[in-house]
Amino acid sequence: MSEKPISSRKYTYIHDEDDTGFQSIDSHHIMVPKSRSRQFLLYSSFLVLMAHVCSLLLGKEEWRIVFPWNSLTFVILAAALHLRSIEKESVLIMPTFGVQLETHYRSGRICRRFIPISKILKPVLNECVTPTTCYWSLVLILRGDKELTLVFQELQPPLEMLVSVWKALCTAVDGDTTTDCGMEVDFRASIL
Amino acid sequence: MEQWQQTLMKIAMAVQRRHRVLMVSDFFYPNFGGVENHLYYLSQCLLELGHKVVVMTHAYGTRTGVRYMTGGLKVYYVPWKPFLMQNTLPTIYGTFPIVRTILIREKISVVHGHQAFSTLCHEALMHARIMGYKVVFTDHSLYGFADVGSIHMNKVLQFTLSDVNQAICVSHTSKENTVLRSGLPPEKVFMIPNAVDAAMFKPAETRLSREEIVIVVISRLVYRKGADLLVEVIPEVCRLYPNVRFIIGGDGPKRVRLEEMREKNSLQDRVEMLGAVPHVQVRSVLIRGHIFLNSSLTEAFCIAILEAACCGLLTVSTRVGGVPEVLPEDIIVLAEPVPNDMVQAIGKAIRLLPKIDPQVMHDRMKSLYSWHDVARRTELVYDCALSCSDENLLVRLSRYFACGVWAGKLFCLVMTLDYLLWHLLELWQPSKDIEEVPDIASESLHEEMPWSVETEAI
Numbered sequence: 001m002s003e004k005p006i007s008s009r010k011y012t013y014i015h016d017e018d019d020t021g022f023q024s025i026d027s028h029h030i031m032v033p034k035s036r037s038r039q040f041l042l043y044s045s046f047l048v049l050m051a052h053v054c055s056l057l058l059g060k061e062e063w064r065i066v067f068p069w070n071s072l073t074f075v076i077l078a079a080a081l082h083l084r085s086i087e088k089e090s091v092l093i094m095p096t097f098g099v100q101l102e103t104h105y106r107s108g109r110i111c112r113r114f115i116p117i118s119k120i121l122k123p124v125l126n127e128c129v130t131p132t133t134c135y136w137s138l139v140l141i142l143r144g145d146k147e148l149t150l151v152f153q154e155l156q157p158p159l160e161m162l163v164s165v166w167k168a169l170c171t172a173v174d175g176d177t178t179t180d181c182g183m184e185v186d187f188r189a190s191i192l
Numbered sequence: 193m194e195q196w197q198q199t200l201m202k203i204a205m206a207v208q209r210r211h212r213v214l215m216v217s218d219f220f221y222p223n224f225g226g227v228e229n230h231l232y233y234l235s236q237c238l239l240e241l242g243h244k245v246v247v248m249t250h251a252y253g254t255r256t257g258v259r260y261m262t263g264g265l266k267v268y269y270v271p272w273k274p275f276l277m278q279n280t281l282p283t284i285y286g287t288f289p290i291v292r293t294i295l296i297r298e299k300i301s302v303v304h305g306h307q308a309f310s311t312l313c314h315e316a317l318m319h320a321r322i323m324g325y326k327v328v329f330t331d332h333s334l335y336g337f338a339d340v341g342s343i344h345m346n347k348v349l350q351f352t353l354s355d356v357n358q359a360i361c362v363s364h365t366s367k368e369n370t371v372l373r374s375g376l377p378p379e380k381v382f383m384i385p386n387a388v389d390a391a392m393f394k395p396a397e398t399r400l401s402r403e404e405i406v407i408v409v410i411s412r413l414v415y416r417k418g419a420d421l422l423v424e425v426i427p428e429v430c431r432l433y434p435n436v437r438f439i440i441g442g443d444g445p446k447r448v449r450l451e452e453m454r455e456k457n458s459l460q461d462r463v464e465m466l467g468a469v470p471h472v473q474v475r476s477v478l479i480r481g482h483i484f485l486n487s488s489l490t491e492a493f494c495i496a497i498l499e500a501a502c503c504g505l506l507t508v509s510t511r512v513g514g515v516p517e518v519l520p521e522d523i524i525v526l527a528e529p530v531p532n533d534m535v536q537a538i539g540k541a542i543r544l545l546p547k548i549d550p551q552v553m554h555d556r557m558k559s560l561y562s563w564h565d566v567a568r569r570t571e572l573v574y575d576c577a578l579s580c581s582d583e584n585l586l587v588r589l590s591r592y593f594a595c596g597v598w599a600g601k602l603f604c605l606v607m608t609l610d611y612l613l614w615h616l617l618e619l620w621q622p623s624k625d626i627e628e629v630p631d632i633a634s635e636s637l638h639e640e641m642p643w644s645v646e647t648e649a650i
Contacts, residue, residue: 132289
C-alpha cells in the first residue's frame with residue numbers, strides 16, 4: 001500500500017509499505033522530475049558547438065586543431081551532466097534488520113549502501129550551514145563513526161518530506177511504534 | 193488623529209508584540225570579552241522576557257553550523273573565516289545570501305548589530321536595511337578622530353548609521369562620541385549602560401585583614417589599557433607605602449615592561465604577576481584584594497570596575513571616557529592619567545578603606561545594575577524601531593548621498609548594487625523556497641534540563 005505522494009517544486013515524495021514476503025519493507029522515495037531546463041541547456045550547448053564548427057569551416061581557420069578540442073569538451077560536459085543526473089533517492093527500512101540507502105541515476109547506475117539496524121545510534125534532522133545558504137538534512141549517527149552519514153546524498157528535499165522519513169527511521173531504530181513527535185521536533189545541534 | 197498620537201498607538205501595540213531578534217557580531221563565544229558577555233547576557237534576559245533571539249557570528253576554528261546554548265539561544269556559526277583581529281573578510285556583498293536565508297527562515301522582525309569594529313555587523317545591517325527590516329546598532333567602544341585608521345572607520349560607521357532605525361550606546365560619553373563620528377541625530381541614540389552578573393561576583397566570605405593592603409590590577413597589558421602608567425605608578429606606591437602589595441593579572445605586549453620594572457626595583461615579593469586569567473577565575477583573583485586599580489587611557493564604559501565594585505573592592509581609576517558615569521562617587525577615586533595624580537589617588541583610597549563595607553557595596557551594585565533592566569530597556573528600543581515608518585529606497589538613498597562629496601556617491605552606488613543583487617537573489621532562490629524553521633517549544637527545553645543533555649557546553 002502507498003500513501004498519497006507529497007510534491008514540491010523540485011521533488012516528489014512517495015511512501016510505500018510492502019507487506020508481502022518474509023518481512024515488511026518500508027520504502028521512501030524522493031523523485032526528481034525530468035528537468036526541462038537541463039535538457040534545454042544540453043541542446044543549446046550542442047547548437048552553439050554546431051554554429052562554431054560551421055563558422056570554422058566557412059572561415060577556413062585552423063579547424064583541424066580547434067574542432068577536436070571543442071567537441072571533446074562538449075562530449076565530456078554532456079557525459080558528466082547525464083551521468084550525474086539523478087532520477088530518485090530511496091530509503092528502504094527493514095525493521096530489525098537494517099536500512100538501505102539507494103541513489104538511482106538516469107544512466108541506469110544505482111548506488112546502494114546497507115546499514116545494519118544495530119549500527120544506527122540515532123537519525124537526526126540537521127541544519128547545514130554553508131557560506132551562502134542554510135538547509136535541512138537528514139543524517140544518521142552511527143556507532144563508532146565520527147562522521148555523520150547523509151541519508152540523501154545528493155538531493156536536498158524540503159523539511160516535511162524529511163520529517164516523514166525521520167519518523168519512520170526513529171520508529172525502526174527505537175522499536176517503538178507509538179513514537180509521535182508532531183512538529184516539536186528534537187533539534188540536535190551538529191556534533192561537528 | 194495627530195502624528196504623535198498615531199506613533200504612541202503604534203508603540204503601545206508594539207509593546208504587546210513578541211520580537212524575533214537577530215543579533216549580529218563578529219565577537220561571540222567561544223571568545224571572552226566585553227562585547228561577547230554583553231551579547232550573551234542580553235540574549236538570555238530577552239529570552240526570559242519571551243522574545244526569540246538568534247545570534248549570527250563567524251566560525252571559530254572547527255565550530256561551524258548551528259549550535260544551541262542555554263535557554264534555547266540559537267547561534268549560527270557561519271563558515272566565513274576571520275581574517276584580521278577576529279573580523280570576517282569584508283566582501284561587501286558576499287554575506288548577502290546567507291544573511292537573507294537566515295532572516296527569512298527565522299522570521300526575524302528586528303536586526304541588532306554590535307560593535308563598530310565588526311565587518312559582519314556592518315554588512316548584515318546593510319543587507320537587512322535593503323530588504324526592509326528594522327535595524328538597531330549598539331556601539332561598545334570609543335574611537336578617535338585624528339589618525340588614518342579612525343577616519344576610515346568613522347566613514348564606514350557613517351555609512352551604516354545613515355539608515356539605522358535606532359542606536360544604543362553604553363554611556364553618555366560614548367553617545368557623544370558616536371553622534372560626532374557618525375553624524376547621527378542624537379534623538380535616535382539611546383543610552384543603555386552595561387551591567388554585571390551579581391550572582392557571579394560576590395565579595396569574599398571573610399573580610400581581609402588590613403595589615404597588608406592588596407591592590408589588584410586585571411586587564412590586558414596593552415597601551416590602550418595604560419600599562420605604561422602602571423610601570424611608573426607601582427614603584428612609587430611601593431616606596432611610599434611599605435605595607436602595600438600588588439597582584440597583576442593579564443597578559444599582553446607590555447608585560448615585558450612590567451617584568452623589567454619588577455626586576456629593576458627588586459619588587460618580586462611585592463608585585464605578583466599571574467599571567468592571563470580566564471574569566472571564570474577573575475572573581476577569585478579580585479577577592480584577594482582591597483583596592484582595584486584601572487589605568488585605562490580610553491574606556492566607553494569599563495565593566496571591569498563594575499565587577500570589582502560588585503566584589504566589594506574600592507576602585508581607583510583614570511578619569512577617561514565613560515568611567516565617571518559607572519560608579520557612585522563615594523566608592524571610586526578618580527585621577528588624571530598621569531603618574532603623580534594616580535599615586536595621590538591611591539593614597540586617598542588607602543585612607544578611605546576603613547569606611548568601606550564590601551557586602552553593602554555589593555548589594556548596592558546589585559540594585560543599580562542588572563541585565564534584566566538592560567533587556568527591558570532594549571525591548572523599548574526595539575518597540576521604537578518597529579514603530580518607525582517604512583521609507584522607500586529613494587528617500588534612504590538621499591540620506592546616503594549627504595554623507596560626503598565622493599563618499600555619498602560611492603555609498604549610493606553600493607546600496608543600489610545591493611538592491612539589484614537582492615532582486616537577483618529573489619529570482620535565483622525565491623523566498624517561498626526558503627523553509628521557515630518551526631519554533632522549539634521553550635517549555636520542553638526547560639523540562640528536559642539538566643543542561644548537559646540538551647544544550648551545548650561551551
